[in-house]
Amino acid sequence: MGRSGAAVDMGLEYIRKKYNDTLDIKFTPGYAVSGPTEAGAAAAELYYKHNVDAFIGPGSSTSVEAMGHLVTQWNLPFITPAGGSGTLADKILYPTLTRMSPISVESYSYFILKMIDKYSWNHFVIFHSGSVSRLHWYSMDDILKANNDYSWSHYEIDQETFTTADYERILIDASKYARVFILYTNAPETREILLVAHRLGYSKGEYVMLVTKGLDRSIDESYWRYGDDNDEAAKNAYQSCLFFTGEAVSSAFAAFEQEVKERALRDYGFDYVGTNTSVHFLTASYYDSFVMFGQVLNETVAEGGDPRDGRAFAERLWNRTYPGVTGAYTINSEGARDSEVYMHDLDPATGAFKLVGRYIRAKDSLIIVDEIHWPGGGPPLDIPKCGFRNDRCLSSGKLGTVR
Known part of the structure; x- marks a missing residue:
C-alpha cells in the first residue's frame, strides 16, 4: 500500500x-x-x-x-x-x-496508427520487451493481425541479456525494412536503444521512433537525463522521437500529488522524493x-x-x-x-518535453496542438528515395556491361 x-x-x-x-x-x-x-x-x-x-x-x-x-x-x-x-x-x-x-492500451495503439496513416508510413518495425510494454504489444499485435494495410515486423528484446552489440544488430536489421520504429520498452531500455540508434546515425531525420512511455518515469528531463556521460547524446537521440503518454496534468493534480507524497511518507514510510518516484x-x-x-x-x-x-x-x-x-x-x-492519450516531443533548445498532439478515443480524433520538431526538417519518408538498402540508386560510374 x-x-x-x-x-x-x-x-x-x-x-x-x-x-x-x-x-x-x-x-x-x-x-x-x-x-x-x-x-x-x-x-x-x-x-x-x-x-x-x-x-x-x-x-x-x-x-x-x-x-x-x-x-x-x-x-x-x-x-x-x-x-x-x-x-x-x-x-x-x-x-x-x-x-x-x-x-487504455487500445487507445495508444490507435493513436500510433493514426500518426502512421497521417504521414503515409506503411512500413514499420516494432520493438517490444517483457517489461511494462507487454500489454501494449499484445494490443497492437491483435489490431495488426486483423489489418493487411501495413508491412511490418517485430523484434523482442531482453534488457537482462542484451548487450550493446545485440541492440546494434537488431537496429541494423530493422533498417532493411523500415524507417519508422515503434518502441514498447521501459525507460532504461528505450534510452539504450536510442543511444545505439544515435551512434548508427539514425537520429538525423531519416528515422522516427514512436515511443509508448510507461509509468516507470515521468515525462520530464529525468526520462533522458541520467547524470552520466551519455546525457548529451541522449538529448540528441530523443529529438528523433515522439512519445505517447497518458500524462497531461490538471490544475488539481499538483496539489493532489504533494498531499500523496506527504501522506505516503508519514503513514506508510514510502519516500517518493527519496526514491525519485513519480506519483x-x-x-x-x-x-x-x-x-x-x-x-x-x-x-x-x-x-x-x-x-x-x-x-x-x-x-x-x-x-x-x-x-x-x-x-x-x-x-x-x-x-x-x-481518457485521452497525449503525444510529446523534445524541444532541442531546452531539453524539455512539449505537448504536440492529443488523441480522443471516443471520437477517434487526432489533434495536432503544436509544431512537431523533425530533425530532418520534415517527417521521414515511408521509403527512402534510394530504398531501405540503397538498392534503388546506382552510383555514377558503377554501371557496366555484364558479359
Whole structure:
C-alpha cells in the first residue's frame, strides 16, 4: 500500500465526509498480492470471511482477470484503477467491472496508427520487451493481425541479456525494412536503444521512433537525463522521437500529488522524493475510483436500489462523466474510462518535453496542438528515395556491361 495507500485514504475521507448523513461506509483493506492466483484467493477470503459488498482494486490487469470471474458469480460491483488489458473489455465475462485505467492500451495503439496513416508510413518495425510494454504489444499485435494495410515486423528484446552489440544488430536489421520504429520498452531500455540508434546515425531525420512511455518515469528531463556521460547524446537521440503518454496534468493534480507524497511518507514510510518516484496517474485513479463509487452508491441508496447488485450498479456508473484529479473523464458504455492519450516531443533548445498532439478515443480524433520538431526538417519518408538498402540508386560510374 506504500504508493497507493495515501490515495485510498484520501478517497475514503472524501466520500465519508461528503455522504456522512446517508452512508455508513466500512472499508476492509485488501492484501498485497503478487499474481492472479493470490488475487483470486484474497478475493474469496474477503467475500466469505468479511462479507464485502464491493471490490475496488487491484492495480494489476492479470489479477483483475482472475478476480473478475469470481466477482461475476457473486454479482458485486467491481472497480479497478487499472484494467488496461483488452481481455477485460469482455462484458460477458466481466459484466460488473468498471475499468478506471488512465492507460487504455487500445487507445495508444490507435493513436500510433493514426500518426502512421497521417504521414503515409506503411512500413514499420516494432520493438517490444517483457517489461511494462507487454500489454501494449499484445494490443497492437491483435489490431495488426486483423489489418493487411501495413508491412511490418517485430523484434523482442531482453534488457537482462542484451548487450550493446545485440541492440546494434537488431537496429541494423530493422533498417532493411523500415524507417519508422515503434518502441514498447521501459525507460532504461528505450534510452539504450536510442543511444545505439544515435551512434548508427539514425537520429538525423531519416528515422522516427514512436515511443509508448510507461509509468516507470515521468515525462520530464529525468526520462533522458541520467547524470552520466551519455546525457548529451541522449538529448540528441530523443529529438528523433515522439512519445505517447497518458500524462497531461490538471490544475488539481499538483496539489493532489504533494498531499500523496506527504501522506505516503508519514503513514506508510514510502519516500517518493527519496526514491525519485513519480506519483503516477494509476495512483490518482485509486482516488477517483473511490470518489466515483461514493457518488453512485449514494444515488443507489437514495433511490431504494440494491448496492450489492453489481450489474445494476454498473449501469448507473457507465455512460457518465465525472470530475477527477487528472481532469474530467467519461465511463463509456463498455465500462471503460475514455481518457485521452497525449503525444510529446523534445524541444532541442531546452531539453524539455512539449505537448504536440492529443488523441480522443471516443471520437477517434487526432489533434495536432503544436509544431512537431523533425530533425530532418520534415517527417521521414515511408521509403527512402534510394530504398531501405540503397538498392534503388546506382552510383555514377558503377554501371557496366555484364558479359
